[in-house]
Amino acid sequence: MIDNIEIQKILAHRYPFLLVDRVLVFEPGVRAVGIKNVTINEPFFQGHFPGRPLMPGALLIEAMAQVGGIVCGQLPEAVGKIPLLVGVNKTRFRRQVVPGDQVIITAEDLRTRQKRFGIMQTRSEVDGKLVAEAEIMFSLVD
Template structure:
C-alpha cells in the first residue's frame, strides 16, 4: 500500500487497488483489487446478488493507468484525469471473493494525452477490456 500511496493521489474509500504486482514506469503495470463483501457499494448493488459496478472496475483500471504515468510525466505537478473511454467491455460479473487482476499498457503518449489498453481478469478469465484516454490538469 505504501508504494500505491506514493504513486497515486487516491485514498480510501476511493482507492480501488490493493496491491501493485508489476510496474514499468511509463509503459506497463499489473495490480490487484481483492473484492470483499464488505465493500460499501455492495449494500446497494445489488443486495441479493452483489456485483461490482462496471464503473468502479473501470475506475480501478484508470487508477492503475495513473500508476504507470506517475514519475513518467514531463510535468510532475499535473494530475492525469480520465477523459475518454473506448470499446470498454464487461464480459463477466465481478463478485465478492474474486481477485481482480488488472493490467494497463501505454499505447501512446503526448504532452497532453496518454492512451492505455486495459484488461481485467479473474482466475485467468478476462472479465473486462478497453481503452482509456487521459489528459492532464
C-alpha cells in the same frame, strides 16, 4: 512490487475510492499489473445489489484507470501532476465481479501525446478469465 503505501504516493485517491491494493509488475511509463481484492465489505455492495452483490462496471473501469494512472504517473513530466480520466473507448464487460474475486488489472501505454495526454489499453481478469477491457484516455493536470 508497489504496496498500498507507495500507491498512495502516486495516486491522489483514498478510501473508499482507492481501488488498487498492490502492483505486481511495474515498468514506468510502459505498463503495470495491479490487484484489486474484492470483499463483501466494499461500501458499494450495500446497494449493488442486495442479495446478489456485483461490482459496478463503472468502478471496474475506475480501477483500470487507476492502474493506468500509476503507469503514467511515474513519467518524469508527471511529477506534481494528477492523471485524470478523460475518456473511455472500446469497453467490453465479459464477466461479473463478485465478493471474493481477485481482479488482476493490466494497463499498457498505447501512446502518449505531448507528454500530457495518452491512451492506455487496459484489461481485467479473474482466475485467468477476461472480465473487462477498455481503452482509457488520460490527461495530466496541475
